Amino acid sequence: MGDITYVRTRKGFVYTAFVMDVFSRRIVGWALSDSIRTEALPLQALNQAIVCAEETAGLIHHSDHGSQYVSIVYNERLAEHKIVASTGTVGDSYDNALAENVNGSYKNELIHNRTWDDVVDVEIATFEWVTWWNETRIHQGLGYRTPDEVESEFCQSNPGQEIIEIKANA
Numbered sequence: 001m002g003d004i005t006y007v008r009t010r011k012g013f014v015y016t017a018f019v020m021d022v023f024s025r026r027i028v029g030w031a032l033s034d035s036i037r038t039e040a041l042p043l044q045a046l047n048q049a050i051v052c053a054e055e056t057a058g059l060i061h062h063s064d065h066g067s068q069y070v071s072i073v074y075n076e077r078l079a080e081h082k083i084v085a086s087t088g089t090v091g092d093s094y095d096n097a098l099a100e101n102v103n104g105s106y107k108n109e110l111i112h113n114r115t116w117d118d119v120v121d122v123e124i125a126t127f128e129w130v131t132w133w134n135e136t137r138i139h140q141g142l143g144y145r146t147p148d149e150v151e152s153e154f155c156q157s158n159p160g161q162e163i164i165e166i167k168a169n170a
Helices: 042-052 072-080 093-109 119-134 147-157 161-169
Strands: 002-009 014-022 027-033 060-063 082-085
Touching: 002 042, 002 060, 002 093, 002 119, 014 042, 014 119, 027 119, 027 147, 042 072, 042 147, 060 093, 072 082, 093 119, 119 147
Parallel strands: 060 082
Antiparallel strands: 002 014, 014 027
8 A cells, every 4th residue: 555745844845655564554665755756756665665575466556546656657567566556536535544544643643743854854754753663653453563563473373374375376
């Protein structure tokens, strides 16, 4: 699941793109840029998520109908890694509610608390926030567990399942 939000700095706007694993709520990719262009922002977050994934074939990437997410270059990257593109209905913020929730948490927990100088200032703080989000922050929707705990518990209770599923689909 992916989405973009913005941050006001003293030097202008900075844009943040997140890619999140819906199962664990882990942020698996993110990027910051002073440009909202596809190649400068959401594609970088997607590339990070792809590098972190053990297997991408059959995954579903959901986003809104923003021009970056329906662009040729973005969809070519999804197709190259056999990721299925899914977009919500136009003008329906509820269709991407989980991504909007991450953006809201990001702004409420980090961004609105201070004045930002520039993209580097925001990028350092965002790195720390994403680490905290994945490793320390508990999520009500995860039964008051962290994304790390959810993934750990899944791996412990399903040892080798990913390998079996990959071989079965080959």
